Amino acid sequence: MSATTQPDAGLQPIAAEPLVGWRGFLRSLFSSRVTIFGLALILVFAGVAVLAPILAPYNPVEQSIILMNRPPSAEHLLGTDGFGRDILSRIIWGTRPSLALALLAPMIALILGTAIGTMAGFFGGRIDRLVGRLTDTLMAFPSLLLGILVSAALGPGFFNVVAAVAFAFLPRFIRVARASTMAVRQEPYIEAAFAVGQPRWRIIFRHVVPNISGPIVVVATLWIATAIRIEATLSFLGLGVQAPDPSWGNIIRDGLGNLLGSPWPVIFAGAAITLCVLAFNLVGDALRDALDPEHRD
Amino acid sequence: MTDAGPLLVAEDLRKHFPAKTGALFAGHDTVRAVDGVSFTIERGRTLALVGESGCGKSTVSRLVLRLIEPTDGRVMFDGRDLTKLSAEALRKARQDFQMVFQDPYASLSPRERVSDIIAEPLRVHNAVDGRRAQRDRVVELLERVGLSAWHGDRFPHQFSGGQRQRIGIARAIALNPKLVVADEPVSALDVSVQSQVINLLSDLQVEYGIAYLFVAHDLAVVKHIADTVAVMYLGRIVEIAEKRALFARPHHPYTQALLSAVPNPDPDARRSQIVLAGDVPSPTRVPSGCRFHTRCPIAQEICRRVDPAPQTVADDHAVACHFAKPHPIPADRPAGADRA
Numbered sequence: 125m126s127a128t129t130q131p132d133a134g135l136q137p138i139a140a141e142p143l144v145g146w147r148g149f150l151r152s153l154f155s156s157r158v159t160i161f162g163l164a165l166i167l168v169f170a171g172v173a174v175l176a177p178i179l180a181p182y183n184p185v186e187q188s189i190i191l192m193n194r195p196p197s198a199e200h201l202l203g204t205d206g207f208g209r210d211i212l213s214r215i216i217w218g219t220r221p222s223l224a225l226a227l228l229a230p231m232i233a234l235i236l237g238t239a240i241g242t243m244a245g246f247f248g249g250r251i252d253r254l255v256g257r258l259t260d261t262l263m264a265f266p267s268l269l270l271g272i273l274v275s276a277a278l279g280p281g282f283f284n285v286v287a288a289v290a291f292a293f294l295p296r297f298i299r300v301a302r303a304s305t306m307a308v309r310q311e312p313y314i315e316a317a318f319a320v321g322q323p324r325w326r327i328i329f330r331h332v333v334p335n336i337s338g339p340i341v342v343v344a345t346l347w348i349a350t351a352i353r354i355e356a357t358l359s360f361l362g363l364g365v366q367a368p369d370p371s372w373g374n375i376i377r378d379g380l381g382n383l384l385g386s387p388w389p390v391i392f393a394g395a396a397i398t399l400c401v402l403a404f405n406l407v408g409d410a411l412r413d414a415l416d417p418e419h420r421d
Numbered sequence: 422m423t424d425a426g427p428l429l430v431a432e433d434l435r436k437h438f439p440a441k442t443g444a445l446f447a448g449h450d451t452v453r454a455v456d457g458v459s460f461t462i463e464r465g466r467t468l469a470l471v472g473e474s475g476c477g478k479s480t481v482s483r484l485v486l487r488l489i490e491p492t493d494g495r496v497m498f499d500g501r502d503l504t505k506l507s508a509e510a511l512r513k514a515r516q517d518f519q520m521v522f523q524d525p526y527a528s529l530s531p532r533e534r535v536s537d538i539i540a541e542p543l544r545v546h547n548a549v550d551g552r553r554a555q556r557d558r559v560v561e562l563l564e565r566v567g568l569s570a571w572h573g574d575r576f577p578h579q580f581s582g583g584q585r586q587r588i589g590i591a592r593a594i595a596l597n598p599k600l601v602v603a604d605e606p607v608s609a610l611d612v613s614v615q616s617q618v619i620n621l622l623s624d625l626q627v628e629y630g631i632a633y634l635f636v637a638h639d640l641a642v643v644k645h646i647a648d649t650v651a652v653m654y655l656g657r658i659v660e661i662a663e664k665r666a667l668f669a670r671p672h673h674p675y676t677q678a679l680l681s682a683v684p685n686p687d688p689d690a691r692r693s694q695i696v697l698a699g700d701v702p703s704p705t706r707v708p709s710g711c712r713f714h715t716r717c718p719i720a721q722e723i724c725r726r727v728d729p730a731p732q733t734v735a736d737d738h739a740v741a742c743h744f745a746k747p748h749p750i751p752a753d754r755p756a757g758a759d760r761a
Contacts, residue, residue, distance in 0.1 A: 312528040318488055320542045320592065321515030334532050 152414040162406030169400055173219040182210035184217040185368040193386035203388040205378055211389050214370035215396050221282055221364070221371045222400065226351045229289035230344045236290070237297020238333070238340055244298070245305030246328055255302070259295040267292035271354045275363040285364045289354050293347050300343050304336035311335075338415050345408035349401045356397050372397050426500065428599055428632050429462040434484050434494035436477075440705060450705040454480045456656035457494075460649075462600065465626065467633040469643035469664075471679065472653035473701055478636045479523075481653070482604045485634060486520055487511060499599065516546045519593040523605040525585035529577040535588055536573030539563065542595045562591040566621060583614035587621065594625060602634045607642060619646050641683045644668065649737070652676045655712045656704055658731075662738035670747040672740040674717050711743065719744055 154160060172179060181201075188208030196203045202211040244255035262270065267289075274288035308314065309332070317327045358364040359373025367374060372393045379389030436455040455477040462468045470478045483489045485496055487503050496503040498518060506514060519542070522528035529538055536559045542548070549555045560570040566587040577585055586606060593601050603622065607615040623646055625631060637643050643650060644664070651661040652675060660673040671677045678695040697716045702708055708715050714724035723743055731739045734746075 312522050312524050313530040315488060316520070316522055316528045316589075316592075317530075317541070319486060319515065319520040320545060321512045322541065322545050323512060326545070331530055335530075 149414050153410055156410060158406055159410040162403045162410070165399060165403035166407060169219055169223060169403065172216055173223045176216050176220060180210075180213035180216045182213040184209060184213040184370045186210075193382060195386070195388060202392045203386070205375070205389045206382050206386070207378075209370075211375070211392055214375055214389075215372065215393055218365075218370040218372045218375060218393070218396070221359075221369075222352055222355055222397075225282070225286055225289060225355045226348045226400075226404070228286050229351045229355075230293060230347045232286070232290040233293035233297050233347070234340060234344045237294050238301045238336075240294075241298040241301025241303075242305045242328060242332060242336070245302040246309060246324075246332060248306075252302070255298060259298050259302075262295040263299070265292075267296075267350065268354055268357060271358060272361065272363065275358050280363050280366055282365055285355060285358050288358070288363075289351050292354070293351070296347065297340065297343060300340055301336060304339050305332055308332050308335045342408070342412045342415055345404065345411050349404040349408065352397065352401050352404065427461045428464045428499060429485065429634075430497040431458060431460050431481075431485060432495050432497070434458045434481065434496070435492045436480050436484055436489065437492045452704050453656050453707055454704055455484060455491075456704075456707070458653070458656070458658055459494075460651055460658065460661060462632050462634060463648075464599070465630040465632055466648040467626065467635055467646050469635045469637060469647035469650045470653060471637055471640055471643060471650060474638055475701055475704070476653040477656040477704070478638075478653050479604050482520070482602045482634060482636050486515075486518055486602055488520075513546070516542070516548070516596040517598050518600040518602065519596065519598040521586070521589050521593045521601060521603040521606045524609055525582050525589055526577075526609075528589055529585055531577060533576075534573065535563075535575055535577065535580075538577070538588060539573070539591045539595055542592060546596060548596055558595070562595055565594075565625075566591045567617075581614075582610050583618060586610060586614075586618050590618075590621065590625070594629065594631065597629060598631060600632045600634065602636075604636045605638065606635075608638065615642065616645075622646060639683075640668075640679055652679065655701060655707060657712060657741065659713065659742065660738075660740045661731075662735075666735060666738050670735075670738075672734050672738070672745040672747060673713075673742045674719055674744075675713050711741075713742075 186209060188204070191200070191204045191208040193206055194200055194204040194208075200210050200212065202215065205211055205214070240255060244252040265273070270292040271285075271288045274291050275285055278284035278287060314327060314331055317331055322330075355364055355371070356373035356376070359371045360377045362374075362377065364373055365371035367378070375393035376390050379386070379393070383390055434455055435453075435457055438452040438454055440450045440452045458477075458481055460468060470481060472478045480489070484491050484494075487496065487506075491504060494504070498514070501514070503511065503514070529535075533541075536556070539559045539562055540555050543555055543558060549558050559573055563570055563572055568584065568587055568591070572580075572584075577588065580588065586609075590606075601622075606622070607618050610618060619642070622633065622635075626633065633646070635643060635646055640650075647664045649661065650664050650667045651658045652667075652673065653659070654675050660667065660671065660676045662672075667676065668680065671680055674695075675697075678697050681695040695718065697718075699716050702712070702715055708725075710726045711717070711720070711724040711729050714720040717724065721743070727743070729741045729743045729745075731741045732745060733739050
């Protein structure tokens with residue numbers, strides 16, 4: 125047979141490639157109105173955070189004895205708190221620490237967790253057992269409790285909260301990275317990379333990390349919402365952003381003392397937290413479904 | 422470099438995997454995947470390793486390349502003992518021996534363009550200078566394996582199985598290796614494509630003087646490409662011979678059974694099929710004596726007790742059987758059925 129130099133058949137482009145195609149991914153992501161609503165909400169919150177100095181009608185820390193505990197009015201759209209501070213301005217400024225932490229903490233956990241989990245999954249053996257036991261131990265704590273523990277140990281302050289939340293999330297990322305790496309490690313193309321003579325670090329960066337990035341990014345988006353809740357909780361407990369600087373958590377904390385007299389700070393800050401958590405959850409779920417073809421319609 | 426002497430000598434290779442048994446009370450079994458395998462591959466020649474699935478032939482192919490560490494034995498490649506090389510020295514040495522994989526779908530990274538996949542060995546071993554030279558070499562390789570330059574911009578999922586295997590072959594020959602280990606390179610392909618890929622491998626051998634270790638589960642596939650054929654059963658080579666001798670005068674009853682299973686295109690050829698009873702025993706419980714005695718149609722008392730040593734029955738023809746002779750299976754073969 126002399127067909128050795130001929131291709132087997134004409135190259136047929138495969139029309140529907142659900143896993144790799146960006147178009148299918150985006151179409152799936154934006155197929156639901158609820159997801160678009162979530163994305164829009166996130167954009168609004170982000171815009172508010174960036175434009176806080178322009179959008180906020182009053183100085184968020186300026187107190188006034190005359191204007192204490194006012195209900196919503198034309199001058200103060202969401203009313204004022206127990207120190208006479210404008211609640212709308214405080215919520216607008218409070219968007220900053222909430223969003224900053226919501227993005228920073230999962231990102232730090234993602235980078236560290238991916239590094240540790242990939243090493244453990246790739247090399248196995250003693251490193252893997254050590255990492256596995258540590259992860260199991262940390263996973264035994266609810267992430268909120270772990271966050272409170274670390275926060276309390278480090279003391280209050282924004283960056284300590286970031287560290288605390290990142291640490292609380294770390295074992296989740298290690299687990300996903302480790303499990304995904306172990307699955308990818310078995311793929312023949314990894315063995316082929318070894319057979320070619322690629323160094324191990326090159327195999328990890330070129331072949332393992334790109335192929336486990338999907339599930340890890342999804343985990344990150346799903347934990348953003350939790351990060352917002354934990355930040356609010358820690359600030360509420362006095363471990364996060366310190367007075368007089370506003371954050372959603374400490375607005376609720378300040379308002380709680382006079383809940384029956386003036387519920388407005390608690391109601392509006394709570395609404396902000398709820399909306400923000402909802403938005404990130406909606407988008408996180410959609411992202412997970414879009415990346416997992418089995419969930420796609 | 423020692424140009425004299427065989428390219429590769431495998432000596433008494435063994436690979437035993439520990440296997441846990443029992444859910445509650447942990448015990449340890451040993452899977453004797455490869456249990457004392459020796460062979461030689463001459464420069465530019467092809468050794469075919471044939472056997473049923475689970476006989477350890479894929480493990481042998483990985484031991485030879487030291488993709489897995491042998492439990493015992495050594496691999497002399499071009500005068501160097503591969504089992505003693507440091508990790509870095511081994512990595513550098515890999516440019517001389519490459520691999521073609523069984524699964525043309527999973528052995529190509531799904532996220533890389535074909536040109537990157539083929540250029541990978543060139544980059545890792547700094548085989549070419551500059552991007553231009555690299556691109557030229559990739560195009561040359563693509564065309565050599567029967568693809569076109571523009572195929573390099575595509576992703577693996579846009580190709581058929583046979584085309585993907587050509588990409589895998591291009592990657593394997595990119596560094597002009599002296600040895601290519603092909604682990605069932607055509608068993609995942611359509612029959613119509615199999616012969617094309619085998620012809621491509623033969624052409625490349627003639628052109629570049631590559632030696633092959635060609636693993637297959639099918640004697641019909643190796644008939645074309647092999648110079649020497651080794652038949653494996655349960656982690657051992659039971660018969661090894663020059664191809665024509667093996668096909669014409671198989672001495673081991675297992676080889677005979679395999680040969681009788683090769684389909685014959687001639688409908689008039691009357692031939693008795695030797696159907697072996699039972700399954701391959703588990704490599705965790707290797708039978709006493711001759712490993713094949715549990716299924717052998719001519720087994721005697723001695724086969725249960727004594728493990729037969731390989732004996733030379735002719736030039737370059739060794740058989741591990743107490744009753745090694747041409748056609749030891751008398752059976753009720755109809756007259757004229759012999760295809761010797």
